[in-house]
Amino acid sequence: MEEAELTTRLAGYIAGQIPQARDVAITEVARITGGASRQTYRLTLSWTEADGAPRRRGLILRRDPADSLIDTERRVEFEAYRAFHGTGVPVPEMLWLEEGSEALGSPFFVAEEIAGFQAGPGALWAAPYLETHAVLGARKWDILGQIARADPAATGLSEILPAVAAEDCWRRELDHWEGVLDADESEPLPIIRAAIRYLRANPPPPAQKVGVVHGDYRTGNFLYDTEGGVHGVLDWEMCHLGDPLEDLGWSFNPVWYFGRGMPGGLLPRDEAIAAWEAASGLRAEPEALKWWELFACVKGQAIWVSSARAWMNGANRDPILVYPAWALINAQDRAALHVMGRL
Numbered sequence: 219m220e221e222a223e224l225t226t227r228l229a230g231y232i233a234g235q236i237p238q239a240r241d242v243a244i245t246e247v248a249r250i251t252g253g254a255s256r257q258t259y260r261l262t263l264s265w266t267e268a269d270g271a272p273r274r275r276g277l278i279l280r281r282d283p284a285d286s287l288i289d290t291e292r293r294v295e296f297e298a299y300r301a302f303h304g305t306g307v308p309v310p311e312m313l314w315l316e317e318g319s320e321a322l323g324s325p326f327f328v329a330e331e332i333a334g335f336q337a338g339p340g341a342l343w344a345a346p347y348l349e350t351h352a353v354l355g356a357r358k359w360d361i362l363g364q365i366a367r368a369d370p371a372a373t374g375l376s377e378i379l380p381a382v383a384a385e386d387c388w389r390r391e392l393d394h395w396e397g398v399l400d401a402d403e404s405e406p407l408p409i410i411r412a413a414i415r416y417l418r419a420n421p422p423p424p425a426q427k428v429g430v431v432h433g434d435y436r437t438g439n440f441l442y443d444t445e446g447g448v449h450g451v452l453d454w455e456m457c458h459l460g461d462p463l464e465d466l467g468w469s470f471n472p473v474w475y476f477g478r479g480m481p482g483g484l485l486p487r488d489e490a491i492a493a494w495e496a497a498s499g500l501r502a503e504p505e506a507l508k509w510w511e512l513f514a515c516v517k518g519q520a521i522w523v524s525s526a527r528a529w530m531n532g533a534n535r536d537p538i539l540v541y542p543a544w545a546l547i548n549a550q551d552r553a554a555l556h557v558m559g560r561l
Contacts, residue, residue, distance in 0.1 A: 276331030353446025355485025363497025366462030467510025
């Protein structure tokens with residue numbers, strides 16, 4: 219769909235959601251690159267209130283592409299944002315969810331824009347952000363601990379996300395991502411297959427609690443400022459119920475070290491664990507955490523392999539799909555060897 223048509227159709231859709239408004243218009247549309255599971259646009263909504271007062275608001279549109287790096291449900295992401303809005307976990311306000319394809323050709327949702335902050339990790343390695351790493355890292359893992367502490371029933375997410383028993387969290391996730399590898403790999407992956415055999419032979423203990431798992435909590439998926447503050451946790455499309463240690467293990471995946479020699483490129487491992495434990499009320503038992511760190515390498519490799527498959531099949535020729543495979547498959551193998559103590 220061309221941008222002009224997208225703009226016109228979205229303005230018509232929003233006008234139907236706020237019938238008291240007049241002169242509804244969409245301007246300043248810009249595609250945000252980098253995301254691979256949704257097409258994301260920044261835009262400005264303008265309208266006139268019934269009393270004649272003009273209004274403007276920055277919005278974010280997240281729209282399903284023809285194919286994506288991660289196969290997800292837009293309602294899961296929408297409801298995860300809604301569950302944490304107004305809590306100690308900063309997220310943008312969700313406005314409208316459309317699960318049909320009539321309005322824009324595919325499902326989508328619209329959220330408020332949180333403007334004025336950085337998202338990608340690239341800016342972190344130079345002034346003025348370089349001096350904020352300790353504060354930002356502590357805040358990063360404090361927020362992750364707050365997600366782990368959250369009661370799925372109190373947030374309403376236990377009604378949206380499939381239930382899982384504490385003793386089955388590891389098996390469900392490993393089965394799923396091994397299945398993705400089975401379906402999508404184009405060449406043998408002996409290191410990751412060895413990791414899977416190790417994980418099945420050495421399962422972790424049952425989860426201390428079945429909690430909300432963000433699913434992709436890493437440096438680059440939150441909005442940050444020059445003082446080390448975090449203003450929005452993004453990309454909840456893989457949110458599910460499970461062992462909160464899964465999120466901690468994913469945040470420790472060595473591919474997210476960005477060559478800085480520490481988790482997220484921000485904070486020494488022991489300090490990150492301490493911040494998470496203090497906020498979550500849970501314990502990061504070393505052997506259990508190691509299991510989830512190695513699992514993170516399997517999950518990561520499955521995502522990179524799946525993105526490559528979508529590119530090779532021709533379902534989606536967006537370069538964001540082939541880039542992770544080119545950049546990260548070898549790095550993820552090396553990360554797995556590192557976690558297993560073989561590198």
